[in-house]
Amino acid sequence: MAFFETVSKELLLTFTTAMVPVVELRGAIPLGIAAGLPPALACAAAILGNLVPAPLIILLARRMADFLRGTRFFGPRIDWLERRAHLKGRLVRKYRLLGLVILVGIPLPGTGAWTGSLVAAVLNIRMRHALPAILLGLIMAGLITTALTLGIVHLL
Template sequence: MTELQIWLNQTLGGELVFTGLVSMLPVVELRGGIPFGVGIGLPLPLAVLASVIGNMLPIPFLILFTRQAFTWLRSHIPVLEGMISRLERKAESKKKLVLKYEFWGLLFLVAIPLPGTGAWTGALVAALMDLRLKSAVPAIFCGVLVAAAIVSCIVLGLLPA
């Protein structure tokens, strides 16, 4: 066990917190958090709980502050322009689904546990579409729950990886 893991176990509840932190990461999200939690010894229900909470914690902040962050980054760190433009193009490509199906489109975008989808992508799309928290967060949360169920089935061997 690493010193970080020992410290987390002694001070913050260990595996639950670490699993939640892994699930907060973009790209990894709960797709990696659930298998990680199970891999470090959590029972599947606790790994799912920690992963869902960790995956959802940054979402309201992303929806509220993405536009402002992009504007600030463009003006203060111009070298990031390419990355920001790529993220905006990615969100724009997913926007049609959300516009067409609204709540269900955002839920579906978040629910499919594949690269380029997930809560972070859903929050980015919601932010760039100026969706309100009260409409975006429930759709993203429901999508995260569906993704958690799919990933759990994969971890249990009920679905192919």
């Protein structure tokens, strides 16, 4: 019974950490493995946790941006975010859904499900097309991150 209690706490920690912007699954997978989760379980929990915010971002990003653009404080910040999303979106515009998979799937700073969801919202990519591409990218990033984490742990 103690095994399941420990695993469920570590699983929840990994899942929720993956929802956090910037950290996403790139930080959640090493955390889960370091906490004692089996690598496959840490990877799966991080992928699912990182996917949770994506539909909300796609649905609400455009509406929130339009609303906040009218304020003095947020207006310039929204413009900056949109410019950044358009810059990140060049790859996506060129290759469409494959570009979105690559944007999410390469585990580098400034990429991931949050960025991919924002780019999908800015480029008006429909949810039914964006979510499968984001999921494929997350699987790709999850496998890469897990392999790198295990390689680093093995070297230590």
